[in-house]
Amino acid sequence: MRTDIVKLLTSAAIGIALFAIYFLFLNSFLNVVNLSNLSETESIILCTQIIRVIIIFVVGLKYQIQPIIPIIVFSFEALLIPPLLVLIVFTNAPFYAIFMGVILTAWFGATAVVLEPYAIYVFARNLIRDASIIGVLAIASFELISVLFLSSLLSSVTQPVQGLTGLGTLIITQIRGEVGSGGVPNPAQDLVTTTALLLFFVGLLFYMAMGNYSLGSKLKVPGIIVVSLVGTILAFLWIAFAAVREPDIFVSLSAPAIILTLIIWGSARGK
Amino acid sequence: MKLTQRGRDYLKAVLFGTIIASLLDVRLVLALCLSLLVAAGISEIILASSRTGDIEVQLQEPHLTCFKDGQAIEDVTIKYKRRRFVRVAVSSIRGPKGVDTISHETSSDSPTFTFRPRYSGRFQGLYATFEFLDPLGLFRKTLQITREDFVIDCYPSSLLKQVRQMAPITLALGERTGRAHGSGQEFYSIDEYNSSVERKNIYWKKIASLPDERLLVKVREANIPQAMTIGLIKTFDRGEKELSWMDLACEGAAILGTTIFSLGCDVILAFSSAGRVTKLEASDALEFRECLMQMSRAETGTTELNSEILEESEVCITGFKELEDGLLAVEISRKSSLLIKDTNAYPDTVGPLAVVYTGDEDVSELVNRVVRR
Numbered sequence: 266m267r268t269d270i271v272k273l274l275t276s277a278a279i280g281i282a283l284f285a286i287y288f289l290f291l292n293s294f295l296n297v298v299n300l301s302n303l304s305e306t307e308s309i310i311l312c313t314q315i316i317r318v319i320i321i322f323v324v325g326l327k328y329q330i331q332p333i334i335p336i337i338v339f340s341f342e343a344l345l346i347p348p349l350l351v352l353i354v355f356t357n358a359p360f361y362a363i364f365m366g367v368i369l370t371a372w373f374g375a376t377a378v379v380l381e382p383y384a385i386y387v388f389a390r391n392l393i394r395d396a397s398i399i400g401v402l403a404i405a406s407f408e409l410i411s412v413l414f415l416s417s418l419l420s421s422v423t424q425p426v427q428g429l430t431g432l433g434t435l436i437i438t439q440i441r442g443e444v445g446s447g448g449v450p451n452p453a454q455d456l457v458t459t460t461a462l463l464l465f466f467v468g469l470l471f472y473m474a475m476g477n478y479s480l481g482s483k484l485k486v487p488g489i490i491v492v493s494l495v496g497t498i499l500a501f502l503w504i505a506f507a508a509v510r511e512p513d514i515f516v517s518l519s520a521p522a523i524i525l526t527l528i529i530w531g532s533a534r535g536k
Numbered sequence: 537m538k539l540t541q542r543g544r545d546y547l548k549a550v551l552f553g554t555i556i557a558s559l560l561d562v563r564l565v566l567a568l569c570l571s572l573l574v575a576a577g578i579s580e581i582i583l584a585s586s587r588t589g590d591i592e593v594q595l596q597e598p599h600l601t602c603f604k605d606g607q608a609i610e611d612v613t614i615k616y617k618r619r620r621f622v623r624v625a626v627s628s629i630r631g632p633k634g635v636d637t638i639s640h641e642t643s644s645d646s647p648t649f650t651f652r653p654r655y656s657g658r659f660q661g662l663y664a665t666f667e668f669l670d671p672l673g674l675f676r677k678t679l680q681i682t683r684e685d686f687v688i689d690c691y692p693s694s695l696l697k698q699v700r701q702m703a704p705i706t707l708a709l710g711e712r713t714g715r716a717h718g719s720g721q722e723f724y725s726i727d728e729y730n731s732s733v734e735r736k737n738i739y740w741k742k743i744a745s746l747p748d749e750r751l752l753v754k755v756r757e758a759n760i761p762q763a764m765t766i767g768l769i770k771t772f773d774r775g776e777k778e779l780s781w782m783d784l785a786c787e788g789a790a791i792l793g794t795t796i797f798s799l800g801c802d803v804i805l806a807f808s809s810a811g812r813v814t815k816l817e818a819s820d821a822l823e824f825r826e827c828l829m830q831m832s833r834a835e836t837g838t839t840e841l842n843s844e845i846l847e848e849s850e851v852c853i854t855g856f857k858e859l860e861d862g863l864l865a866v867e868i869s870r871k872s873s874l875l876i877k878d879t880n881a882y883p884d885t886v887g888p889l890a891v892v893y894t895g896d897e898d899v900s901e902l903v904n905r906v907v908r909r
Contacts, residue, residue: 398542399549406556406565413562466568473546473572474672488621492582492671496575503574504567518566519558525573526551529580533539533675 271475272393278468279405280389285461286412287381293419294378298426306364307371307429310342314375317341318383325387339380342372370433377415377436378429384408398473405469414439416458470497537584543674546576576674583670583677586622591615591666591679598685604656604693604783610649610686614666627667627678632659634779635688653690655783656790657832662686689829692783694790695821699798699900729753763802763817764906766792767849768834769842769868770808771858774878781876785853786832788874788893792851793824795903803827806845808837813844839864846871850906853893859883872906874899 303311317338324330349365352358388408392401418439419426426432474493507517539547550569557565592615600608614624626647631637636652653659662683667676729738729751737753746752766789774781793803802819805827816831818824837845842864846852852871857878859865862885869887876893891902 397549398545399552402549402553402565402569403556406553406560406562409565410560410562462564466564469568470571473549474575488671492579492621493571493575496573496578497571499578500567500571500574503570514561514563514566515558518563518570519554522554522566522570522573523551525570525577526547526554529573529576530539530547533537533543533580 269393271471275468275472276389276392278464279392279472280385282461282463282465282468283385283388283408283412284382285457285464286416287385289455289457290381290412290415290419291378293416293422294432297419297422298432299428303428304367304371304430306367307375310368310371311375311379311429313341314339314372314379318379322383322386339376342368367430370430370437371428373433373436374429374431377432381411381415384411392472401472402469405465409465537580537675537677540669540674540676543576543676546572546672546674550576576672579670579672580675582621583668583675586668586677591624591681593664593681593683595662595683595686598683599687599689600651601689601691602651602653603691603696604653606690607650607652608688610651611646612649612664613646621671623669623671623673625667625669626664628665630663632661632688635659635690651688653688655779656690656692656786656828657779657782658829659688659690660684660686689825691825692787692790692828694787694895695794695825695828697791697794699791699794726752727755761801761850763804764796764851764903765804765806765815765849766796767845767852768805768807768831769845769852769854769858769864770834770836771839771842771861771864772855773836774855774857777878781855781878782832782834784876784893784895785855786828787895788853788876788899789828789831790824791899792853792874792903793818793828795900797821797824799903805831806849807831807834808841808845809833809835811835811841813837813841813848815848843867851902856881856883859886872902874902 321330321335321338345368346365349361349368352361353365385408388404391404418435422435426435470493471490475489503521504518507521511517550572553565554569557563557569594613594615596611596613600610602608612626612629614626626639629637629639629647629649631649631651634653634655634657636654638650638652639647664681664683666679666681668679669676726739726742727733733753737755739752739754742752743750768785768789770785789805793805796803797820802817803824804815804817806813806815808814809830814830814834816827818827846867850872851874852868853874853876854868855876855878859868859875860881860883865884865886869885869890871887872889873887873891874893875883875886875890889902889905891897891899893899
């Protein structure tokens with residue numbers, strides 16, 4: 266029961282943090298993206314994507330859905346690519362190429378807006394269930410990257426974005442740019458983002474420390490919290506110390522973390 | 537010190553997270569991974585510095601008793617000084633050989649165990665493995681504790697059987713009055729004369745005072761032995777089958793003893809122990825149980841010890857394997873004996889006063905024969 270409460274609280278904190286950053290993106294989306302003259306294709310993709318999310322969400326509340334089903338349902342547009350390619354090859358008509366481009370970019374845009382909250386919900390829900398901690402940390406990293414990417418996506422836009430195809434094109438361009446520059450941009454320094462990131466950090470720290478762990482009756486929870494917090498303070502002291510001298514994160518953070526992992530692993534191989 | 541399953545997953549997750557965060561330049565996740573690793577290091581140091589010798593295991597009842605096919609329940613309390621940061625749990629507990637152990641962990645510090653002996657006899661020793669876990673549950677240390685003072689006495693179920701109330705036969709000899717008519721010297725009652733009664737028993741004084749012409753005789757009381765000795769002859773250690781063999785020996789001794797008690801005699805158990813013949817006398821059921829438990833720990837006897845036991849016992853309990861020795865078999869065949877089967881053992885000689893005992897045989901006739909002699 267105590268384990269469940271810890272899991273519930275930490276997963277709620279992580280979920281709220283991710284949603285907060287997503288809402289920053291949604292706020293920018295409603296302000297920047299021009300939705301007044303959506304094409305028929307864009308409208309259909311957006312509406313059906315919303316309906317699909319609602320259906321999967323409602324069905325998921327009552328039944329156990331196989332993981333492949335949401336993937337197929339949400340990627341239905343991608344299934345249109347092979348027949349369109351065939352049509353392009355056989356007819357050589359530019360209409361099909363343009364149509365395929367509209368579908369893909371609109372699908373990218375609609376997915377970013379509609380699918381992200383569903384993904385955050387599923388992730389937070391799975392945290393309460395018996396998820397492996399390897400999966401938790403990996404998916405948490407990807408979720409954080411996704412929302413940070415989206416929140417920073419529209420913050421640098423100066424001109425209004427035209428519909429979902431415009432948003433999709435912007436996403437593709439931004440991804441290409443960030444892959445080239447080597448990483449996710451630094452998050453904005455506003456209060457909401459900072460608070461959300463702090464909540465995400467603390468939530469995931471406590472989840473990893475005790476959320477996935479059935480607590481013994483006699484081991485006091487403050488003992489775990491003390492150890493986790495002391496670890497965090499020492500890590501941050503190291504970051505503050507190392508960041509001044511060495512700005513390269515691989516040298517200041519990644520290498521020490523990997524070395525520390527190997528030391529701990531090696532020292533705990535006794536009989 | 538070793539990593540737990542969770543510890544392995546934790547380190548893999550952190551390493552994986554570090555690599556992803558480094559590749560994608562997500563500093564927050566990188567900082568989180570470093571924090572988690574430092575916390576793991578602190579947790580490891582706490583466990584490494586804890587002394588496992590501070591543990592104390594208290595048994596609520598170090599001497600348990602039960603009947604065969606029953607169960608005995610033991611509450612164990614574990615006391616440990618550094619509970620705040622180090623969790624102590626019983627990872628396994630094992631009773632003595634021949635005893636099934638079931639754990640009912642009410643809490644990690646006061647587990648309850650149920651012991652179900654499969655055989656009758658005395659079982660000694662409790663072997664517990666304790667696991668020490670760090671605050672984050674990533675590392676573990678184990679400590680094995682043996683409590684030799686823990687004893688389970690499993691009484692033979694034959695002690696609960698209802699035996700036929702036996703009266704001593706008239707020709708029984710012994711030092712104790714048998715509370716029935718017999719051949720002793722003590723006056724027991726008056727009866728009418730018949731041709732089978734010796735004339736010297738005619739009670740002339742009483743007849744003289746009678747108004748009629750009836751002939752009365754004095755009836756004397758039967759005598760029974762003060763105590764009867766049951767000897768256990770064991771010349772082989774049966775290895776894996778020792779417990780089941782001794783179980784049957786205890787059951788046999790129990791039913792013999794109960795039958796002897798019903799006659800009014802005491803029971804003496806004779807067996808080899810600590811390199812000599814041990815003789816334990818019991819005059820009531822409680823004493824007899826204790827004697828049986830001590831007999832269940834009997835050792836393999838030498839030829840001299842077995843001869844001594846055989847000489848002093850009225851009934852002996854032995855196995856087919858012992859009877860493969862020709863000389864011993866001949867000696868045993870002269871006694872009333874309870875024989876326990878051994879697989880692939882072929883007795884050299886089996887006497888007419890022997891009963892092959894499998895757990896259900898009636899031994900009253902065997903006891904009667906002993907009293908008659």
